[in-house]
Amino acid sequence: MDLKIKRFMCGSLLADGYVIYHKPGGDCWIIDPGYEPKGYIDFVAEQELHVLGILLTHLHYDHTGAAENLADRWDCPILMHEADAFVYRGRVDRMLHDQEVLLLEDEEIRVLSTPGHTKGSVCFYAGKSRVCFTGDTIFDTDLGRTDLPGGSEEEMIASIRNVVDLWENDITIYPGHEGQATMKQVRKYNTEFIALRDGHER
Numbered sequence: 001m002d003l004k005i006k007r008f009m010c011g012s013l014l015a016d017g018y019v020i021y022h023k024p025g026g027d028c029w030i031i032d033p034g035y036e037p038k039g040y041i042d043f044v045a046e047q048e049l050h051v052l053g054i055l056l057t058h059l060h061y062d063h064t065g066a067a068e069n070l071a072d073r074w075d076c077p078i079l080m081h082e083a084d085a086f087v088y089r090g091r092v093d094r095m096l097h098d099q100e101v102l103l104l105e106d107e108e109i110r111v112l113s114t115p116g117h118t119k120g121s122v123c124f125y126a127g128k129s130r131v132c133f134t135g136d137t138i139f140d141t142d143l144g145r146t147d148l149p150g151g152s153e154e155e156m157i158a159s160i161r162n163v164v165d166l167w168e169n170d171i172t173i174y175p176g177h178e179g180q181a182t183m184k185q186v187r188k189y190n191t192e193f194i195a196l197r198d199g200h201e202r
């Protein structure tokens, strides 16, 4: 069964957060609940989901703001890559590492370290369902900024070439802002991705 994806676009920065699950009454993970916990609370109750935990692609507030409220409510852990967890001021219950595999019932969700936007930025890759949650590493038509604390354009270039560009055309990315896109569309329309991949400046 393919992953079901419920998106919540919240706050003035229009951050995308997601609930991923297979079926009502089953397990779910929450990804990047930036603002407004109510939408998540209502959806989880309505679908009778069991929340395994809260996955954070990176430490910025527009992706993490509602995490503690929700974790307390559902008594579940908050997970973040160790490189961001070391500088994050909020609560982290479990540190993530590159290539670590999380499970959602029979589906594997692989943690891919993609530094650049922040040191501990990660993508959550679900190969069976052909989707990847990319946070602020890559959006549909551009890439995340690298001029904030912990950001590095050199690391972004390496992440694009060594990680993102390995994803096949039928992978759909679900970013932390803007809308989803297939990697086929990214390779055609995402000019920043194309520039860095090909050794140019964006």
Ligand SMILES: [Fe+2]
Pocket: 058, 060, 117, 136
């Ligand atoms: Fe961010």
